[in-house]
Amino acid sequence: xxxxxxxxxDLHIDSxxxxxxxxxxxxxxxxxQSTYQAFQNIVELALKEEVEAVLIAGDxxxxxxxxxxxxxxxxxxxxxxxxxxxxxxxxxxxHDPLDSWSASLEWPExxxxxxxxxxxxxxxxxxxxxxxxxxxxxxxxxDVRENLAQKFSRGNGEGFAVGLLHSNVGHQPxxxxxxxxxxxxxxxxxMDYWALGHIHRFHVLRESNPAVVxxxxxxxxxxxxxxxxxxxxxxxxxxxxxxxxxIPIDAVRYVQGDVDLSGTITLEEVIHxxxxxxxxxxxQIDQKDVFINLSLNGRTQVHFExxxxxxxxELQAEIRTYxxxxxxxxxxxxxxxxxxMYDIESLREGKxxxxxxxxxxxxxxxxxxxxxxxxxxxxxFETWQGKKYLNNLSDEEMKDVxxxxxxxxxxxxxx
Numbered sequence: 571x572x573x574x575x576x577x578x579x580d581l582h583i584d585s586x587x588x589x590x591x592x593x594x595x596x597x598x599x600x601x602x603q604s605t606y607q608a609f610q611n612i613v614e615l616a617l618k619e620e621v622e623a624v625l626i627a628g629d630x631x632x633x634x635x636x637x638x639x640x641x642x643x644x645x646x647x648x649x650x651x652x653x654x655x656x657x658x659x660x661x662x663x664x665h666d667p668l669d670s671w672s673a674s675l676e677w678p679e680x681x682x683x684x685x686x687x688x689x690x691x692x693x694x695x696x697x698x699x700x701x702x703x704x705x706x707x708x709x710x711x712x713d714v715r716e717n718l719a720q721k722f723s724r725g726n727g728e729g730f731a732v733g734l735l736h737s738n739v740g741h742q743p744x745x746x747x748x749x750x751x752x753x754x755x756x757x758x759x760x761m762d763y764w765a766l767g768h769i770h771r772f773h774v775l776r777e778s779n780p781a782v783v784x785x786x787x788x789x790x791x792x793x794x795x796x797x798x799x800x801x802x803x804x805x806x807x808x809x810x811x812x813x814x815x816x817i818p819i820d821a822v823r824y825v826q827g828d829v830d831l832s833g834t835i836t837l838e839e840v841i842h843x844x845x846x847x848x849x850x851x852x853x854q855i856d857q858k859d860v861f862i863n864l865s866l867n868g869r870t871q872v873h874f875e876x877x878x879x880x881x882x883x884e885l886q887a888e889i890r891t892y893x894x895x896x897x898x899x900x901x902x903x904x905x906x907x908x909x910x911m912y913d914i915e916s917l918r919e920g921k922x923x924x925x926x927x928x929x930x931x932x933x934x935x936x937x938x939x940x941x942x943x944x945x946x947x948x949x950x951f952e953t954w955q956g957k958k959y960l961n962n963l964s965d966e967e968m969k970d971v972x973x974x975x976x977x978x979x980x981x982x983x984x985x
Contacts, residue, residue, distance in 0.1 A: 571808060573694070573702045573730045576616050578801035579627035579767025580787035581609050582665065584640035586632070587791060597899055600822060600859050605632075606643050607821035608789035612801050613647040615817060617654055619803060622701060623694050624651055627767030627785065628663025628736030634670030634712070641673050652678035657694055660684065662708040663736035663767055664748045669711045684734070686710030689721045693729070702806070703727045705761065706734035709749070719751035722759035730806045733761040736768050739782065744964065745769055756782055762806055770795055772802070778811040789820050793863045793903075794964075796824040822859045825851045831908055832868035837885070840872060844889055844904070852900060859899040865907050873908045877981070882906050907970070909977045912984050924983055931976040940968040 587601045616624050631640055651658050657680045662668050668686045677683070682692050684706035694702045705722050719739075724731045737749040739756065745768060753776065756764050761780045769784040776782040785802045787795065799820040805813040829847050834840050844864060851862055866876070876882055886904045893900035918928045934943065944963075950956050963971070 571699075571701065571729075573623075573806045574619065574621045575623040575625055575702075575732075575804055576612060576619075576621050576801055577625045577627065577763075577765040577783065577785045577804055578612050578788055579736070579765075579785050580629045580663075580770055581605060581626070581644075582629055582632040582787060582789070582791060583609060583644055584632050584637050585789075585791045593901060597859075597901055600899060604821040604859075605789045605791075606640075608799070608819055609644065609647055611819035611821065612788060613650050615801070615803070615819060616651060616656055621656060621803070622696055623657045623659060623704070625704065625732065625734050625765045626658065626660045627734055627765050628661050628709070629665040629767060629787075630660065630662070631666040631670075633665060634667065636666065636671070638673050641675060645675060645677065648681050649678045652680040656680065657682065659692065659704045659706060659734055660708075661706045661734050661736055661767075662686070664709055664712050664714065664746065667709040667712045667714075684708045689718075689723075691725060691727070693727070700727065700729045702730040702732055704732050704734055705759075709736065714749050715747070716749065717751050717755060718749045719755040719759060722761065724760035730762045731760065732806075733759055733764045733780075735764065735766055737766060738768055739766065739775060742769060753782065756780065763804065763812055765802075765804075772798075772800070772816045774814060777814075781812045781814065783814060785816075789822065790824045793824050793826060793861070796826045796863070798823070820858065822861065823855050824861045824863070825855070826863045826865075827851065828865045828867050830868045831866055831870040831872070833870070834868075835871045837872055837875060840866075840870075840876070841885065841889065844885075844902075845892060848889065848893065848900065848902060852898075857898055861901045861903075863903045863905065865905045867907045869909050869911050871911060873910045874981070874985070876906055876908060907974060907977070910981060910984065912980065917980075924980070927979060927983075928976065931972060931979075935969055935972050935976075937965075937969075940965050943968070 583605045585605050648658055660683045684690050686708040689705055689707045691703050691705050693700045707718055722733050737751055738745050738747050739751055741747055764780055764782045766784045770787040772786040773784040787799055788801055790799050798818040800816055800818040803815040803817050829844055848862055882904055890902050917924055951960050
């Protein structure tokens, strides 16, 4: 006996997509519709693969004040699944807890929303045969710090046991510690498969006995969520390892990359190199709208030209114009990390202030954690400028800031 289903999570339907004020109106609308389209892609995949169930592991909506449009479009997709005799199982997470506002709508048949009081167990039946039991619990309110995984127990029912939960397993860094639990807690529940939500990247924590999987979010919403986003197509078979296939279904793809400008001597060369890099990413992504963020790196003779005034914004605008009107759409943002043509190795070996400065920066750049550095710079971070531009910087972003600061200092000292 086999049980085939889709595991998805963190749809974040109705995301506001902040930070795209400079994006032209047509692309803003593409962004706004992308979370809806990603869910519709999940529905179409379910119909194509003839799955028996769709499991949604929390954060269907982006916020408690979800729009009526979001709820109606979500219901429309659920109706398609119900019409095809596909069951949908839903738990709510920290972004869309049960106590948040919901329109007075009726959900289609075959839609099962788990309560927030206790773990419920709902069978999946096909032709009178129970194929699996889905165990789940929703967040009654946003801030759930209780270990919900400890409430799960397989029971004595026949068929596969699947746990549906929105949780931070193992206190994964960079994510709020909602419904925290350990791998041991999940193993103790004796499920065959844990369909998890909350972490926005596909991650198989454990392959079997039980399989423990984050499907990741279905649609990225900003550049820090670059790369493929999608859902899991899962097949459980008796006495075999679960078949877990990650299927990209995102409507808009965010891409981050580097462009080495070493050796370029004119802005015309820079334009050509950046265009070529964009074309490469467009070719790699099959018929999806793409937002590309490129870091311009390397030592180049045009470094000071690129730093002058609004040169980088104007270069960005020129290349955007080149791609304007394409279908799928292409949007580009550039980050300047180039350096002048000075010999960093010789400067590092010197016996002067510049050598000390370089070595000080490079020691800081090698840090594994920047927590204590952030504490030293606390006064800077707490200014209104710091709160606006430096708030919630990741360690990788802190490293980028240091690299840029080093380059800026050397430019000023050696110019």
